[in-house]
Amino acid sequence: MQRLSMLVAVLLLASCASSRAKQQPQAQGKVATGYVFHDRNKNGLRDAGEPGVEDALVSNGRRVRRCAVxxxxxxxxxxxxxxxxIKPSGWATPTDSNQLAAFHYLHKPKGSPKARFPGVAPTGPLPASVDFALYPQEEKKRFNVVLFGDTQPYSKTEVDYLxxxxxxxxxGVEAAFGITLGDIVGDDLSLFEHVNEVIGCIGIPxxxxxxxxxxxxxxxxxxxADESFERVYGPTNYAFRYGDAHFVVLDNVVWFPKDGEKRAHYKGGFDDRATDFLESYLAHVPQDELVVVCFHIHLDDVNIDRQALFRVLEKHRHVVTVSAHTHVHRTLFFGKDQGHPGNEEHVHLNMVTTCGSWYKGKRGELGIPITRMRDGAPRGYGVLTVDGNQWSLRFKAARRPADxxxxxxxxxxxxxxELAQTELVVNVFNGSKKSKVWVRYDEAxxxxxxxxxxxxxxGFVALKSEEARHREYWQRALDKAIALASTEKKSYADLKGPLEKIWREQQTKLPWRPLPDPxxxxxxxxxxxPxxxxxxxxxxxxxxxDMYGETWESCAVLRVVK
Known part of the structure; x- marks a missing residue:
């Protein structure tokens, strides 16, 4: 009975694997073969009588190949x-318990090199058939996508904030799926699974x-540099289709290891793996269909060759690119002066982050830091609405009404x-150069x-001023302590070091981490x-x-006194 239970458990685990490679004799040479199939019983295995999916696309990360009939x-x-x-329209890939799409097969016979955070374990020889399961699903022409900028927790406490x-x-959100636009965690890659568990509770892929x-x-x-990411999430360059739209995810983070006296560092940039994959995939995409290209580092980063990206995208008339990274929310426009070859400006969405300013700032409700972003906008997320080859974006502040x-x-x-010296200042979170804003004083x-x-x-400047007042308080306390201690006939030099150490220790006990500069x-x-x-x-x-045709209103009360 115990052996039977163990067998059932093994079979259940096999049905949840990220790809279904039948363990047949080892494939020969440097060519992988397999089937993309209709998984009628949703067990993840290609059973007798389950047909292939004609014209599905498969990739090795650089090249894209179309399946036979x-x-x-x-x-x-x-x-x-x-x-x-590459998930076709009208089909779904399996998902695991955390709603991670299971669409890939890792082939690393020797596994990943040893590192602080584990990569991929040795996968062994390539199976003779690497098969991918799909099953039909209804997909509408109009749908929503939830977009998270940097979630970026540095600890389990910050995962709790999320x-x-x-x-x-x-x-219960009405959305087809969601995308986290990089910086899933803050350097501690052991938090990947914790973040996945939390986001998986939303209940959409x-x-x-x-x-x-x-x-x-x-x-x-x-x-x-991406070995741990690959272990958990799979490829860094990939694509999928939903409805009439195409979603392409690209790696635009380039890692430079320590080289002599030169410190290890990263830069923004699309390497040839990313551009090769994008170009190969777009060869299969009709030029009048919407292409949404997602990556982490924003297009106006000084190290990114956006002209090279634009050249690959040039023939496609409906393209929007999406990033995060900056911890501000912006809509950028690139015309011919900025290297875009088209007659119309290219729109780039640099998205709001769910962690705001890295969960810094004083704590608010539920013990979560207020953590406004550096441009004054609240932390939150975006909702991209796709309708055929058209799109629009709505900003959503965390735990605040939609309006x-x-x-x-x-x-x-x-x-x-004071009227002559006072300004009305309005921060429209999803505003852009194409927005229009008006004011009216009194209903008539x-x-x-x-x-x-x-x-x-x-508002952000006021929060920083509050932090400065706290620093001034501790500085006054330090000065007073030095003055009192000097009555003991000890020199300032003798006292300054120990007292500053005490002061720094007190600073760490403040109830929040300081916000970044505005x-x-x-x-x-x-x-x-007036x-x-x-x-x-x-x-x-x-x-x-706004640029999408939506109108929003808000109001405030101003009292003019003697």
Missing amino acids: DGRYEISIGDDTILFV AKDVIPELV WYYVYGNHDLNYDATSDEL YQMDIHLPARITKP GDWHPLAHVSRTDP VESAHIWSSKL LTLAQGPHLVRVRTL
Whole structure:
């Protein structure tokens, strides 16, 4: 009975593997073969009578090959290759208990080199048939995708922040799938599985992008820096189709190991593996269909050759690129002056992060740091809506109503003489150069346009000022301690070192980590207050029309006093 139970357990584990390679005699040569098949009974195995999926695509990470009528493919392979199926429209790949899509087969006969965080265990010889299971699913032309910028927890406590923050509100979300746009964790790669468990609770398939904090820092080459990522998530360059749209995930993090006196470091950039795969896949994509290209580091990074990327994408008329990394939220536009060859500007979405400013800042509700991003926008996520070859983006602040789309910075009370020196400042979180913003004072007033300006967010600056006041408090305490101790006829030099050590220890006991410095925001509008405002209360209403045709409103109360 015990042996039978063990056999059942083994079979169940086999049915959950990321790919289904039948253990037949070892394949010969450097060519992998197998089938993409309709898994009618959803057991992950190609059983008798289960037909192949005609015209499905399979890749080795550089080249893409189309399956024959019976679902069979052949593709070249090396000793460090990840084979994967590119999910066709109307089909689903299996997912594991954490909603990770199971679409790949790791072929590393010798496994990964030894590292601080484990990579891939030796996979052994290549099976004679590497098969990929698919099953039909309904896919609509219009659907939503949840986009997470950097989740990036540095500890299990910060994984708990993620679990308490954005996850509960997304359970039951009307979305086809989600994508985390890199920096899944903050250097501690043992947290991959913890993050997966938390995000898996949302209950929709989830895809992951490779980020600069997801790599093995002890890797001796760029090729080996993603071994732990590959163990958990599979390839760093891959694609899948949903509805009428194509989603391509690319690795644009290049790792440079320590070289003599030169420290190890990373840079943004698309290597030939990424561009080769993109070019090979796009050869199978109709030019009038939407292509969404996801990677981690933003396109205006100084090290990224975006012109090379644009050349590969040039023939496709409907393309949007998406990144994270900066811990701000921006919509960037690239025209001919920025290297884009098309007649229309290329739109690049540099997404809001779920961890805000790395979970820094004083704690708010549920013990979660307020952790605004450096441009003043709240932490949160995006919802990409796809409709055929068209798309739009909505910003969603964590645990706030869907219509919370702006902050109005305005004093609650002001004197009449102060009107001339006071500004109305509005941070429209999803705003861009194509947004329009207006203000109206009182319900009978007229709407007046606000000016789009580049400046820091007053709310974020106020949070930094609060932190400065705490530092000043501890500095005064230190100075007082030195003054008192000097009465014992000890020199300042004798006292300064020990007392500063005590002070630094006290600093670490503050209830939050300091926020980063503010940066100029790309989505702020402002104007001077009208001098005609009479004494008394005034309802200040702000309206914005975004580039997607959505209108949002918010209001504040301003009192003019003597």
